[in-house]
Amino acid sequence: MRHHLLRWGEACAGRPPLVMLHGWMDVGASFQFVVDAMRGEREVIALDWRGFGLSETTGADCYWFPDYLGDLDALLDLLSPGAPVDLVGHSMGGNVAMSYAGVRPGRIRRLVNLEGFGMPDVAPAAAPERLARWLDELKEAPSLRPYATLADVAERLRRNNPRLTADKAAWLAQHWARETPEGFQLNADPAHKLANPVLYRKAEVLACWQRITAPTLWVEGSDEQLQRFWGGRYTREDFEGRLAVVPRLARTVLNDAGHMLHHDQPEALAAALEGFLDAP
Numbered sequence: 001m002r003h004h005l006l007r008w009g010e011a012c013a014g015r016p017p018l019v020m021l022h023g024w025m026d027v028g029a030s031f032q033f034v035v036d037a038m039r040g041e042r043e044v045i046a047l048d049w050r051g052f053g054l055s056e057t058t059g060a061d062c063y064w065f066p067d068y069l070g071d072l073d074a075l076l077d078l079l080s081p082g083a084p085v086d087l088v089g090h091s092m093g094g095n096v097a098m099s100y101a102g103v104r105p106g107r108i109r110r111l112v113n114l115e116g117f118g119m120p121d122v123a124p125a126a127a128p129e130r131l132a133r134w135l136d137e138l139k140e141a142p143s144l145r146p147y148a149t150l151a152d153v154a155e156r157l158r159r160n161n162p163r164l165t166a167d168k169a170a171w172l173a174q175h176w177a178r179e180t181p182e183g184f185q186l187n188a189d190p191a192h193k194l195a196n197p198v199l200y201r202k203a204e205v206l207a208c209w210q211r212i213t214a215p216t217l218w219v220e221g222s223d224e225q226l227q228r229f230w231g232g233r234y235t236r237e238d239f240e241g242r243l244a245v246v247p248r249l250a251r252t253v254l255n256d257a258g259h260m261l262h263h264d265q266p267e268a269l270a271a272a273l274e275g276f277l278d279a280p
Contacts, residue, residue: 113219147177
């Protein structure tokens with residue numbers, strides 16, 4: 001598969017490449033505002049995950065977390081085959097980064113998870129119903145509705161995140177959508193809408209997290225998100241128990257920021273990243 005990469009800066013002695021992984025229904029260009037705010041010189045790389053942005057789609061009926069790990073492994077083999085990198089992931093990208101850092105601990109020098117909370121644990125008994133739902137959804141091709149103009153895409157972005165300023169939304173819309181004969185279509189494979197037949201198993205995730213050796217920074221916005229996303233299905237207490245297994249963990253909270261903290265507070269996030277990545 002062909003993956004789209006964005007690259008900023010050049011290789012710097014003493015500073016490994018910084019690889020940034022976006023979240024679900026996002027794109028690598030989403031990190032532009034944070035990169036703009038960084039003061040130090042370093043090479044930064046952001047990819048579009050398969051089925052997002054300008055990367056190719058799989059043509060399959062579902063997207064699997066192991067494939068994201070495989071894509072990241074191949075990317076790091078290309079970018080830095082002989083030395084570890086610094087890895088930052090947001091939301092879904094944060095979860096991929098955490099699992100990868102546990103599976104390939106020698107490949108990561110420092111690790112940053114931006115609101116990659118993960119998902120509620122799913123009991124094995126839920127498998128039949130989930131598989132049945134997936135089979136039912138396969139009978140009709142999924143689709144994403146088009147937008148008449150890029151301004152409409154920008155408006156949707158601002159509805160999703162009221163903190164996003166109009167100028168940032170207008171810039172992001174050019175990367176989130178492309179023009180088609182039917183209108184402006186989001187750069188995302190509609191197959192992402194299908195139920196995932198693979199259950200999320202917390203025990204498997206934590207088996208990876210506890211093997212992380214890199215110093216790890218957890219960053220979240222001050223606007224609590226777990227309750228909004230999951231209600232009582234996934235509690236803060238559950239999440240804190242998950243973080244407790246990470247061996248070398250630091251934490252920070254960005255004020256006046258929600259889940260899209262790289263959009264809400266790019267300057268504060270850039271300062272937190274550089275302070276962590278450049279510390280002795």
